[in-house]
Amino acid sequence: MSRPKTIYTCSECGGTAPRWLGQCPACKAWNTLEETVAEPAGPAKNRFQALAASQPVATLSEIEAAEVARTPTGLDELDRVLGGGIVEGGVVLIGGDPGIGKSTLLLQALDALSSRMKVLYVTGEESTAQVAMRAHRLGLAGTQVRVLAEIGLEKIQATIAAEQPAFCVIDSIQTLYSDQLSSAPGSVAQVRECAAQLTRTAKAGGCTMVLVGHVTKEGALAGPRVLEHIVDTVLYFEGDTHSSFRLVRAIKNRFGAVNEIGVFAMTEKGLKGVANPSAIFLSTHAQPVPGSCVLVTLEGTRPLLVEIQALVDAGGPSPRRLSVGLERDRLAMLLAVLHRHAGVACMDQDVFVNAVGGVRISEPAADLAVLLAIQSSLRGKALPRGFIAFGEVGLAGEVRPAPRGQERLKEAAKLGFSVAVVPQANAPKKPIEGLRIVPVERIEQAIDALRELAG
Numbered sequence: 001m002s003r004p005k006t007i008y009t010c011s012e013c014g015g016t017a018p019r020w021l022g023q024c025p026a027c028k029a030w031n032t033l034e035e036t037v038a039e040p041a042g043p044a045k046n047r048f049q050a051l052a053a054s055q056p057v058a059t060l061s062e063i064e065a066a067e068v069a070r071t072p073t074g075l076d077e078l079d080r081v082l083g084g085g086i087v088e089g090g091v092v093l094i095g096g097d098p099g100i101g102k103s104t105l106l107l108q109a110l111d112a113l114s115s116r117m118k119v120l121y122v123t124g125e126e127s128t129a130q131v132a133m134r135a136h137r138l139g140l141a142g143t144q145v146r147v148l149a150e151i152g153l154e155k156i157q158a159t160i161a162a163e164q165p166a167f168c169v170i171d172s173i174q175t176l177y178s179d180q181l182s183s184a185p186g187s188v189a190q191v192r193e194c195a196a197q198l199t200r201t202a203k204a205g206g207c208t209m210v211l212v213g214h215v216t217k218e219g220a221l222a223g224p225r226v227l228e229h230i231v232d233t234v235l236y237f238e239g240d241t242h243s244s245f246r247l248v249r250a251i252k253n254r255f256g257a258v259n260e261i262g263v264f265a266m267t268e269k270g271l272k273g274v275a276n277p278s279a280i281f282l283s284t285h286a287q288p289v290p291g292s293c294v295l296v297t298l299e300g301t302r303p304l305l306v307e308i309q310a311l312v313d314a315g316g317p318s319p320r321r322l323s324v325g326l327e328r329d330r331l332a333m334l335l336a337v338l339h340r341h342a343g344v345a346c347m348d349q350d351v352f353v354n355a356v357g358g359v360r361i362s363e364p365a366a367d368l369a370v371l372l373a374i375q376s377s378l379r380g381k382a383l384p385r386g387f388i389a390f391g392e393v394g395l396a397g398e399v400r401p402a403p404r405g406q407e408r409l410k411e412a413a414k415l416g417f418s419v420a421v422v423p424q425a426n427a428p429k430k431p432i433e434g435l436r437i438v439p440v441e442r443i444e445q446a447i448d449a450l451r452e453l454a455g
Contacts, residue, residue, distance in 0.1 A: 008033040009188045014224035027225075036183060068255055071208075074112025077264055077273035078105065080302075081235060081248050083256020086113075086167065086208045090255060091199050093173075093228065094248075095213040095221040096237025101246055102212050105237070105264070105271050106169045107135060107145075114144035117166035120159070124151040124175030138270040151185060153178040153194050157201055165207055170198060172212040174222060191223040199230050228252060239266075240358040245280055246271065247359075250300065260300030278305035278415060281357035291377030294388045294417065295369035296408035297361055303404075303411035305388070307356040308366065310373035315350035325355030326366060334393060338371050341397030342444045344378065365402035367393035368421065371443060372450055384453050386418035389446075391426070397443045401425035409435060419453060421446055 008017045010033055015026030017033060024032050070085035079085050082092070096102050103126075110119045123131055128149050135142045146163060150156055153176050160168060170176070176194040177185040184190070195211065202209040211231065214222040221228060228234050232254045239246035248262040263277035274280065282294065282305055291310045296303055308326075323331045331353055338344045353370055355361050368391035376383050390408060392400040402408065405426030412420060413435040420437050427439035438453070440446045 006035050009036045010034075010224070011188055012225045014188055014192050014226045034188070036187060036189065070255075071113070071116070073109045075105070075109055075271075075273060076275075077262030078109060078248065081250045081256075081260050081262040082233065083250075083253055083260070087232070087255050088166075088208060089203050089206045090208050090233065091202050091231040092208075092210045092233040092235060093213050093221070093231040094210060094235040094237060095215045096239075097215060097219075100237045100239055101264070101266060101271055102237050103171055104134065104138065105248075106171065106210060106212070107131070107140065108138065108270050110145050110167065110169060111135070111140040111142055113167050114142075118146070118164065119144070120146045120148065120163055120165035120168045121171070122148045122150060122156055122159075122169065123171050124149070125172060140270075151175050151177060153197055157197065160201060160205070160207065164205070167208045167210075168202075169210045170212065172214060173198075173227070174214045186222075188224045192226055195223075195227050195230050238360075243358055245274070245357070257300050261302065277302075278411075281306040281355070281359055288382035288385050288387075290380050290382045291373055293369045293373035293376065293383055294412075295361070295366050296388055296390045296412050297363060297366060298402075298404060298408065303408045304359070305412065305415060305417075306359055306361065308369045308373045309354045309356060310370065310377045311350075311352040312346060312374060312377040313350045313352075315348060317348075319346070319348060320350045320352075322351070323353040325358070325360050326353055326370065327362070330364075330367070331370070333395070334367055334371055335374070337393055337395060337397055337443060338374065341442065342371075342375075342447045344375055344447065346374070346378065349378070363402075364392040364400075365390045367391065368399060368423075368443075368446060372421070372446065375447060375450065381454050383450070384419055386416065387421075387453070388412045388417045388419070389421040391421075391423040391440075393443055399423045399440050399442060399446060409437070421449055 008020050010024040012029045012032045013027035015024055017025055020033055023030050068087050070087055072079050072085040094102055110121055113119050128147050131147050148159055173191060173195055174186045177190050178193050181189050181193055198209055216222050234252040236249045236251055238249060244266045246264045246266060250258050250260045252258060263274040264271040265274055293308050295306050295308050297306050321332050335346050369389045372389050390402050394400055401423040406428055409420060409432055413432050418436060420435055422439055424439040424441045427437055438449050440449060
């Protein structure tokens, strides 16, 4: 019996090579080629068909662009991330750690939508009895939710054709297999083929499809990167297992804004939307404490108030720099700027910085709040009550403006904050009621303003 022919497939882009190479010849990623069994060539394989029907060539200015119709899911925070609701024929990929609440959230959405449209829940990881137990635990009636326990792609497609659902959930894409391929479920070829076939089914029939995806230990979606390119929307379910709060973040959305987030609280009756997420990330202190500064950050279209805490302590000859929720390399750069341009030295001090609530902040507008929190902890003097700050700090010591500064300031004023140190370019032309604005152009001006405010 002849040995089956093998090829090497890239786990990032799905490209193939006849032998193992350190670098993928297609996407240039390193150490991503994995040995798989070569699929026999077939004369009429559906995967070579286009995902969308061919359209005649047209002039862009003559094409009528109508606003896509959206259907609310009944979960306000999920609708916010999706851009207002589900879109007919749209394909959504949602990934997250095991046990984070993906199936719970989607089952709640299915039950809410079932009163307005036909829905179908396809599970490849659980039995129908397990799904029923979860629905009972969450207090969901489920009288109109259709459930199918199946991992065969062809059988799932036949069921979709027979049931004609308007909303379908596939949990999960890594468990499916197609009879046209001989590789095991979860392999690069199977995931790519099943995702392409289901996307084609959704586009052709107008069914909104939600694919649940597994994640790797690094937190990225498992399978080929082409999986994220095929779908219309990519959502990541984030959260700390020790916290009851969960974040749903949009990484890609052809029908809405990216980097939008929805905030949920895990309760005994499932996930509940959090109307005021800023309350999660703000600690409640009876009195202002040194090393604490509130930042107004921006997540998609939503301003969020997050408390930045800093602790500066004697560190000896080898001081540590540790940050949780912020970039560690940027912290080292900011400490150098603080020393060079503001005369505040921390070279013999341990510096620890933390974003309260487990939120991860990637935007540079957090620079000013981090530096003011470090200054407050080093001097042992608390910032005034009701104090906020935001702004990017450059290597030359300048304080650069943050995008959409007016919305940040209005959100802070709405929540009762009274003093704001902001970049000069973000100073509003009209005063904001109840909020004192202190515009600064350089970091040394911010430190001086802070000393004046502290008295």
